[in-house]
Amino acid sequence: MPSCRLFVRGPAMRPIPAFVAAILLTTALGSVHAFSVFVAPLELSLEAGRDTISLAYSIALLSITVMVLVGPRLWRLGPPALVAAASFMVAASGTALATIPSVPTLYLGYGVLFGLANGSGYGFALVIASHALPHKRGVGMGVVTAVYAVGAMVAAWLFRESNAAWGHDTTLLIAAVLFAVLSVVTALLLHISKLTIVWPDRTAGASAGSSVTNRELALLWLGFGAGGMAGLMALGHAAEVVRAHGGAETLITIGVMIVTGTNAAGGFAAGWLADRGQMRRMLLGLPVLAFAALVLLALDPNALWTITLLALVQISYGGIIVLYPVAVTHMAGPSWGPIIYGRVFTCWGVVGFSGPWLAGWLFERTGGYTWAFVVAAAIACFSTLAVIGLRGRLSASAGTPEMPTADV
Numbered sequence: 001m002p003s004c005r006l007f008v009r010g011p012a013m014r015p016i017p018a019f020v021a022a023i024l025l026t027t028a029l030g031s032v033h034a035f036s037v038f039v040a041p042l043e044l045s046l047e048a049g050r051d052t053i054s055l056a057y058s059i060a061l062l063s064i065t066v067m068v069l070v071g072p073r074l075w076r077l078g079p080p081a082l083v084a085a086a087s088f089m090v091a092a093s094g095t096a097l098a099t100i101p102s103v104p105t106l107y108l109g110y111g112v113l114f115g116l117a118n119g120s121g122y123g124f125a126l127v128i129a130s131h132a133l134p135h136k137r138g139v140g141m142g143v144v145t146a147v148y149a150v151g152a153m154v155a156a157w158l159f160r161e162s163n164a165a166w167g168h169d170t171t172l173l174i175a176a177v178l179f180a181v182l183s184v185v186t187a188l189l190l191h192i193s194k195l196t197i198v199w200p201d202r203t204a205g206a207s208a209g210s211s212v213t214n215r216e217l218a219l220l221w222l223g224f225g226a227g228g229m230a231g232l233m234a235l236g237h238a239a240e241v242v243r244a245h246g247g248a249e250t251l252i253t254i255g256v257m258i259v260t261g262t263n264a265a266g267g268f269a270a271g272w273l274a275d276r277g278q279m280r281r282m283l284l285g286l287p288v289l290a291f292a293a294l295v296l297l298a299l300d301p302n303a304l305w306t307i308t309l310l311a312l313v314q315i316s317y318g319g320i321i322v323l324y325p326v327a328v329t330h331m332a333g334p335s336w337g338p339i340i341y342g343r344v345f346t347c348w349g350v351v352g353f354s355g356p357w358l359a360g361w362l363f364e365r366t367g368g369y370t371w372a373f374v375v376a377a378a379i380a381c382f383s384t385l386a387v388i389g390l391r392g393r394l395s396a397s398a399g400t401p402e403m404p405t406a407d408v
């Protein structure tokens with residue numbers, strides 16, 4: 001029996017306060033992805049080019065990836081309330097620091113600190129959901145992931161309105177104050193919940209206690225990365241894709257909101273279906289859905305059809321980013337799940353950098369997005385092939401969530 005230490009889920013645990021804390025973490029910290037509304041005002045205030053300003057967001061994506069990878073080593077050092085509060089306080093420090101008018105403080109504040117806080121909040125929220133709702137893990141992790149996208153969508157609108165009324169510096173300071181308040185709220189919720197978390201004993205080695213083999217880890221990495229590539233390419237260029245297919249400004253705005261909303265809808269639906277034994281079918285089918293939509297996008301449809309097809313791509317992406325942490329938790333168990341998922345999640349950092357850049361590079365050289373869609377469709381096929389390679393493991397693990405245990 002694998003040895004576990006530090007935290008054990010007690011019989012008096014209250015799941016609802018813990019789950020609410022997880023939702024607050026991802027909803028609020030999802031605002032990091034509303035960076036685009038700050039680009040224009042930062043260009044003016046810092047007298048810098050778009051590439052210089054945009055690098056702050058790229059640094060944030062890298063920081064998120066790093067923190068999801070190394071986070072389990074840090075989260076186990078304190079109680080859940082402290083970990084959640086620290087994530088919000090680091091976010092508050094980062095957004096406040098980003099108001100200092102210089103490029104280095106923008107990179108350090110928004111890129112490094114806000115990014116690290118985001119990775120910590122997102123990754124730890126998945127851990128909370130997994131332990132708080134062990135028999136409804138798909139729904140729990142699905143909701144926590146889906147509201148991350150909702151938070152980004154709502155924050156983009158709120159930040160835009162605040163920028164127009166008071167300026168971007170004040171907007172970032174307001175965000176910092178909100179994060180500080182939420183640090184107290186989430187800490188109280190987790191304290192009330194009495195949630196404790198089982199962490200594996202890693203003294204035997206980095207992965208000796210995990211049931212996930214290196215081959216399976218590679219297939220999970222490939223499946224998640226190839227499946228997410230299309231979604232990130234489409235998400236990063238949604239407005240310009242609609243414009244390139246003849247969309248007017250109003251339609252572009254509506255289209256981006258629809259595309260972002262369907263991302264969240266895909267996550268909700270995938271989590272619900274995963275708890276009903278459909279995880280493997282979803283992992284096989286969602287990349288096929290993206291492939292079909294991308295092929296049709298390459299045929300140069302009108303603006304309305306473009307929005308519809310982009311929405312299908314985002315339904316696929318929203319489902320994939322929910323299902324892979326659920327699948328990893330089923331395969332590795334709730335104790336090893338965060339550690340293994342941190343390694344799998346590194347693919348998100350790779351495709352998060354390369355996907356939008358590749359779409360832009362192909363657009364510059366061809367004058368359109370056709371080849372970007374073709375390449376993304378081809379890459380999506382590898383996600384389904386990777387899941388086929390995991391067939392036995394996914395079939396064996398689905399629907400049999402491991403309950404936290406401890407040596408006595």
